[in-house]
Amino acid sequence: MTTNSSLGEPKKLQLYSYYRSSCSFRVRIALNLKGLDYEYKAVNLLKGEQQSPEFLMVNPIGYVPALVDGDIVLADSFAIVMYLEEKYPEHPLLPRDLEKKAINYQAANIVSASIQPLQNLDVLKYIEEKVGPDAKLPWVQKHISKGFTALEKLLKDHAGKYATGDDVFLADVFLAPQIHGSIQRFNLDMTAFPLLARLHEAYMQLPAFQDAMPENQPDFPAAQSGSV
Numbered sequence: 001m002t003t004n005s006s007l008g009e010p011k012k013l014q015l016y017s018y019y020r021s022s023c024s025f026r027v028r029i030a031l032n033l034k035g036l037d038y039e040y041k042a043v044n045l046l047k048g049e050q051q052s053p054e055f056l057m058v059n060p061i062g063y064v065p066a067l068v069d070g071d072i073v074l075a076d077s078f079a080i081v082m083y084l085e086e087k088y089p090e091h092p093l094l095p096r097d098l099e100k101k102a103i104n105y106q107a108a109n110i111v112s113a114s115i116q117p118l119q120n121l122d123v124l125k126y127i128e129e130k131v132g133p134d135a136k137l138p139w140v141q142k143h144i145s146k147g148f149t150a151l152e153k154l155l156k157d158h159a160g161k162y163a164t165g166d167d168v169f170l171a172d173v174f175l176a177p178q179i180h181g182s183i184q185r186f187n188l189d190m191t192a193f194p195l196l197a198r199l200h201e202a203y204m205q206l207p208a209f210q211d212a213m214p215e216n217q218p219d220f221p222a223a224q225s226g227s228v
Ligand SMILES: N[C@@H](CCC(=O)N[C@@H](CS)C(=O)NCC(=O)O)C(=O)O
Pocket: 021, 022, 023, 024, 045, 050, 062, 063, 064, 065, 075, 076, 077, 078, 112, 117, 120, 121, 122, 123
């Protein structure tokens, strides 16, 4: 473990996060599952703090989350979660079974590569400006539904209590924030996605997931704007 050389004490992990960011939410869940204490460094995306010179030194692409572990600075939730998985073996996030492991990678990547980028702040701003404010929600719902339809098919023969069995793995870490945000922020009707709706209920019972929820973060505003 990285130490603070003057005191010989382990340095606390630092997480650059925004309460409502689903990508940050994934890393918060992984940190909680692994029982890792961390300092929360809030980056207000609506105020554009992700583009500040200070934050661009941490992550040159200007997105949260980013993790600082001593001298190691990492960005991108998938890279961060895999780093945590290798460094901190408590609560393994990958099953040993090769097929199940591959399904976990696939589900996580459907969320992180084929759904979330299409609902990112920059994309929604662009649609708002070029097409119109009313186009945002149908756009997001269409792309989430496409991903959720695929996830329902992918997971139907693998799911147990959670996405790939009765233990919480990587797929769950990525699915929970996406489902939560789709319901809360994007008003998605989950009727067509019964498996994902059931997983959502199961995630809501878990302390590691509850503690990572947007409303339990230090930068959660008292009154929310409700914008997408
Ligand atoms: N692939 C990256 C995506 C990061 C990302 O898109 N973060 C969003 C929040 S979930 C963000 O910072 N958006 C700011 C913006 O669009 O300006 C990851 O998984 O960490």
